[in-house]
Amino acid sequence: MSITSDLLRGHTDTIILARLMASDNYGYEINKSIQHKTGGRYELKEATLYTAFRRLETAGCISSYWGDEQTGARRRYYSITDIGKESYQTLLGEWKTAKEMIDNLIKTEEYE
Amino acid sequence: MSITSDLLRGHTDTIILARLMASDNYGYEINKSIQHKTGGRYELKEATLYTAFRRLETAGCISSYWGDEQTGARRRYYSITDIGKESYQTLLGEWKTAKEMIDNLIKTEEYE
DNA sequence: CAACATACCTCACCTGTCAAGGTATATTTT
DNA sequence: AAAATATACCTTGACAGGTGAGGTATGTTG
Secondary structure, three states, rough: OOOOOOOOOOOOHHHHHHHHHOEEEHHHHHHHHHHHHHOOOOOOOOHHHHHHHHHHHHHOOOEEEEOOOOOOOOOOOEEOHHHHHHHHHHHHHHHHHHHHHHHHHOOOOOOO | OOOOOOOOOOOHHHHHHHHHHHOOOHHHHHHHHHHHHHOOOOOHHHHHHHHHHHHHHHHHEEEEEEOOOOOOOOEEEEEHHHHHHHHHHHHHHHHHHHHHHHHHHHHOOOOO
């Protein structure tokens, strides 16, 4: 168990949705921008990333389309839907709650 | 996926160790004190709790002994070891790091 | 032309969680 | 006295998300 697995587990969807709130983007670049934002301390594994895309698309949170690049590898772009925007807000709220709860629970004070 | 599963996943060990930093205690009561501390909003499922005890004991983070109750159901008490105390401190640090990373990643600002 | 970067994808496995089931003792209610 | 509830422990099988390892294809760089 590393710091980048179970502690961040369950946040993958939120992280992706947050990125897509800014603009449409494709998988490879989404991962790069996440790496960039953490100063290289965190990257989504490819398998995790694509699993999350499938999950989010099935849930109606994102939609996808192929880019029209004339050169280089093809790119599948993702776009956040209205459902996705709602989910994102919900997830933000849940994170706030969970964060407070964890902070409270892992302190040693106030345990009887 | 509920707020009490994936978002708190990976914190079970830390929560238990935090409780044991205060004093030795037995499973049933540990769970009660966690419920009490969250005002009933969170409880570890029994299966999760006992799985975690096995995991922590195997890792040398806790040790256990049977209580000498003369009446009522038997109680298995757990005690945090030196290794457990070290682990607890490490986990606290990892949580701090992870928290900052997540906070940063799920914001919509600063994505290019 | 080999190596690397870009860019996509799938499969099998691992691990933590948990619903569902079980055991046993003591107390309270009917 | 029987039934229900609370205390207190435990295991098993299934599920879901993460990930290592593998694959495909194109373009660029040394």
